[in-house]
Amino acid sequence: MLINEEDVPALARGCAVLGTGGGGDVRTGALAARRAIRAHGGVPLVRLADLPDDALVLPLSGIGAPTVSHEMIHGEDEPERVAKEVERIFGRPPAAVMTSEIGGSNGVAPVAWAARLGLPLLDADGMGRAFPEVQMVSMYVAGLPADLVIMSDVAGNVVTIRPVDGLWSERMARAVCVASGSSALMADYILPAVQARGAVIEGTVTRALAVGRATERAADPLRALQDELAARRLITGKLTDVERHTTGGFVRGAAVIEGTGADRGRTLTLELQNENLVALEDGRVRAIVPDLITVVDTETANAVQTEGLRYGQRVTVLAWPCDPLWRTRKGLETAGPAAFGYDFPYVPVEELA
C-alpha cells in the first residue's frame, strides 16, 4: 500500500495512542509528513518479507525532550545527511526507512523522512509503543549490538557514535542531543533485512493506522478505541494536578486524575518520564511499564500526550498489554519497572484487576 496525505491524520491519531503520552507531539510529525508527501509523493509501505536479505533498513527517530521538540523547528536535511553517512560507512545506500518507535511523533515523522529520501517505509518498529531511552528497542532485546549510532541536528552537524554497549549508546546520544539543543534525528541499529527478521516488531504501522481509524465516525469513540485496543479502562475523571519538569533531556513528572460519574471518590496517579510509566491507585499498581498506559479525551478518545496534560481536562485512562517481547526476561530487564528505578514487580495488566 501507499501512505498518502489523507492517511496521515489517522496514522498520527494511532501513533498518539500508542505513544503512552510520549514520543513527541504527533502534530509536528503529521505536519512534516503531509508536507513531504505533497512535495515528493506517497510513501510505499513494505513488509520485511518483501525486502531482499541485504537491503539496508534505516531505523530513524527524533531524540529529545518532547517539550523542546515541540518548540523546535526541525530542519529538512537531517535524513539526507544521515543517509549519506550510512552510505559512506556501509558502501551502499539504505533501502527502507523504519520508525524506531511507533508511538508519538516518531511513528508518523518517518513518513516524511522516507518521502524525502524517496524510500519505502517498513511496516515495523522497534518498540510497538514509545520508550524514553534509546536502548529500549526490540533489536537490543534480540541481542543485536548497538555498535553504531548516527545523529544529525538542525544546525547540520553529523555525529557517528560507535558505543561499547547500549547504555553507553544512550548516554552518548543523550549528551549529543542536549548539545544540539535537545533535539536531533537519530539512526541506530542500521541493519540488513536478514538481521531485522525476528528482531523488529512487525505490522505496527498498519496497527497504528487501524487504531487511528477505529474512532473515525464512531458513535462512541471511547468504546470503539477500547475495543480496538482490547484495553482496560482504569478511570474516567478530571485531571486535577499536573507536574512536569524537563531535566537532562527528559520530561519527568506526575498527573492526578480524580474520578467522576461512576468513578467518583477514586483517584489515579500517573508517573511519567516522557511516557506514562505507572498508574497507581491507593498506593497499588493498576498498570505498569512496559504495558501501555494512555490518557485519552473522554469525549473524542483522542490521546492526550504528556505535553498536552492540562488541569481540568475530562479524561479516561486506558491500559493494555505490550508486545510479548517486552514480557520476556531480557525485555523486562531492558524496559520493565526496575529499568525506570521502580521497586514494583512487573505484573501484566490483565492480572491487575
Next chain:
Amino acid sequence: MLINEEDVPALARGCAVLGTGGGGDVRTGALAARRAIRAHGGVPLVRLADLPDDALVLPLSGIGAPTVSHEMIHGEDEPERVAKEVERIFGRPPAAVMTSEIGGSNGVAPVAWAARLGLPLLDADGMGRAFPEVQMVSMYVAGLPADLVIMSDVAGNVVTIRPVDGLWSERMARAVCVASGSSALMADYILPAVQARGAVIEGTVTRALAVGRATERAADPLRALQDELAARRLITGKLTDVERHTTGGFVRGAAVIEGTGADRGRTLTLELQNENLVALEDGRVRAIVPDLITVVDTETANAVQTEGLRYGQRVTVLAWPCDPLWRTRKGLETAGPAAFGYDFPYVPVEELA
C-alpha cells in the same frame, strides 16, 4: 632525532612551562610516555618537510578538565581505536602523530601515543602553548575546516563528529567529553602534510625540550628559564589565595600572589580557565591571553600548573610573547581576550611595562 626515555623529563618540564597552567598534569603524560617508550622503543621526531605531501598527520590531544584527567586512569587503546577509525574514513593509516597543544600533558603524552602506534612524532603543534577550547588552534586560524573530529574514551567508545564549524566542534566535543567522564582522546584537523604546511606551528617539540633543559644544572634556574623564554618577571611572591571550581568540563578560578622581597607591597591576580588568562595588578593588565603567563616555583623554576596551586607557595610569575600567528586579527578573534569574555583590549606583553 629519537625521543628516548631519558628525554621525557626535560620535555615534560618544558611542556609544563608552555602550558601556562593548563593542558593537564604533565606527570601523567610523562609517565605514559616513559612506559610506552620502554615497551615500544624511542619515537622519531620528524619535521614537516620530511613528510611526503599525502602523508596523513594525526593531531591528538587529551580533552577534559585537568582536575579530572588528573584522577582518571587513561586506557591504552584509545590511540589505536582512533587510528583505526581514521583508516576507515580516509582509506589509509596516519603517517605521523602531532600534538594539538604542546602545553601541559598534551605536549608530552603524544610521545606515548606515537610509540604505541609505531609512528613518528611531528615537531610541531597547533598552539605553541595550551588553550582551553578545541577551536583555538592554528589550523582553525589558517582557515582549514574543522569538519571531522574523532574521539575515544577509556570505556572504548568511539565518536566521530562532522561539525558545521569550529564552535559546534567545540560544543559537541565538550558534550561527548563530559559524557565520557570528562576525559577523552581527541583527533581533529586530520590532514595531509601538504595542507599542514603553514597551518601548524613548527619546531615546538624541539622548543619544549630546550625550555626543559635550560634549568638543568643551572646555578640560577629562574634566571636561566627567563633567558631561554625571553620572558618578563611579573612578580615574585607568595600565593595567598586560590579559588578553583570545575564546571562544564573546565576549571575556572583565580589566584592571588602577594609580592615578597623587592616586590613587597605589590599584589598580582591571575584569572584562569584551565590556563592562566590574564594577570592584573591594581586593576591594570600586566599580561593577557594569547601571550603566555606561567607560574613557576621561585627556587626550582619548575612550572606550577593550575591544579598544583597551593596557599603559601613561593612563586614567580613569568610572561612572554605568543607565536605571531595569535597576534593576527583572526588569531585574536579566536583566542584573544574577547574570546574569553574579557573587555580588555589585547596589548602585547612587551608593551605592558
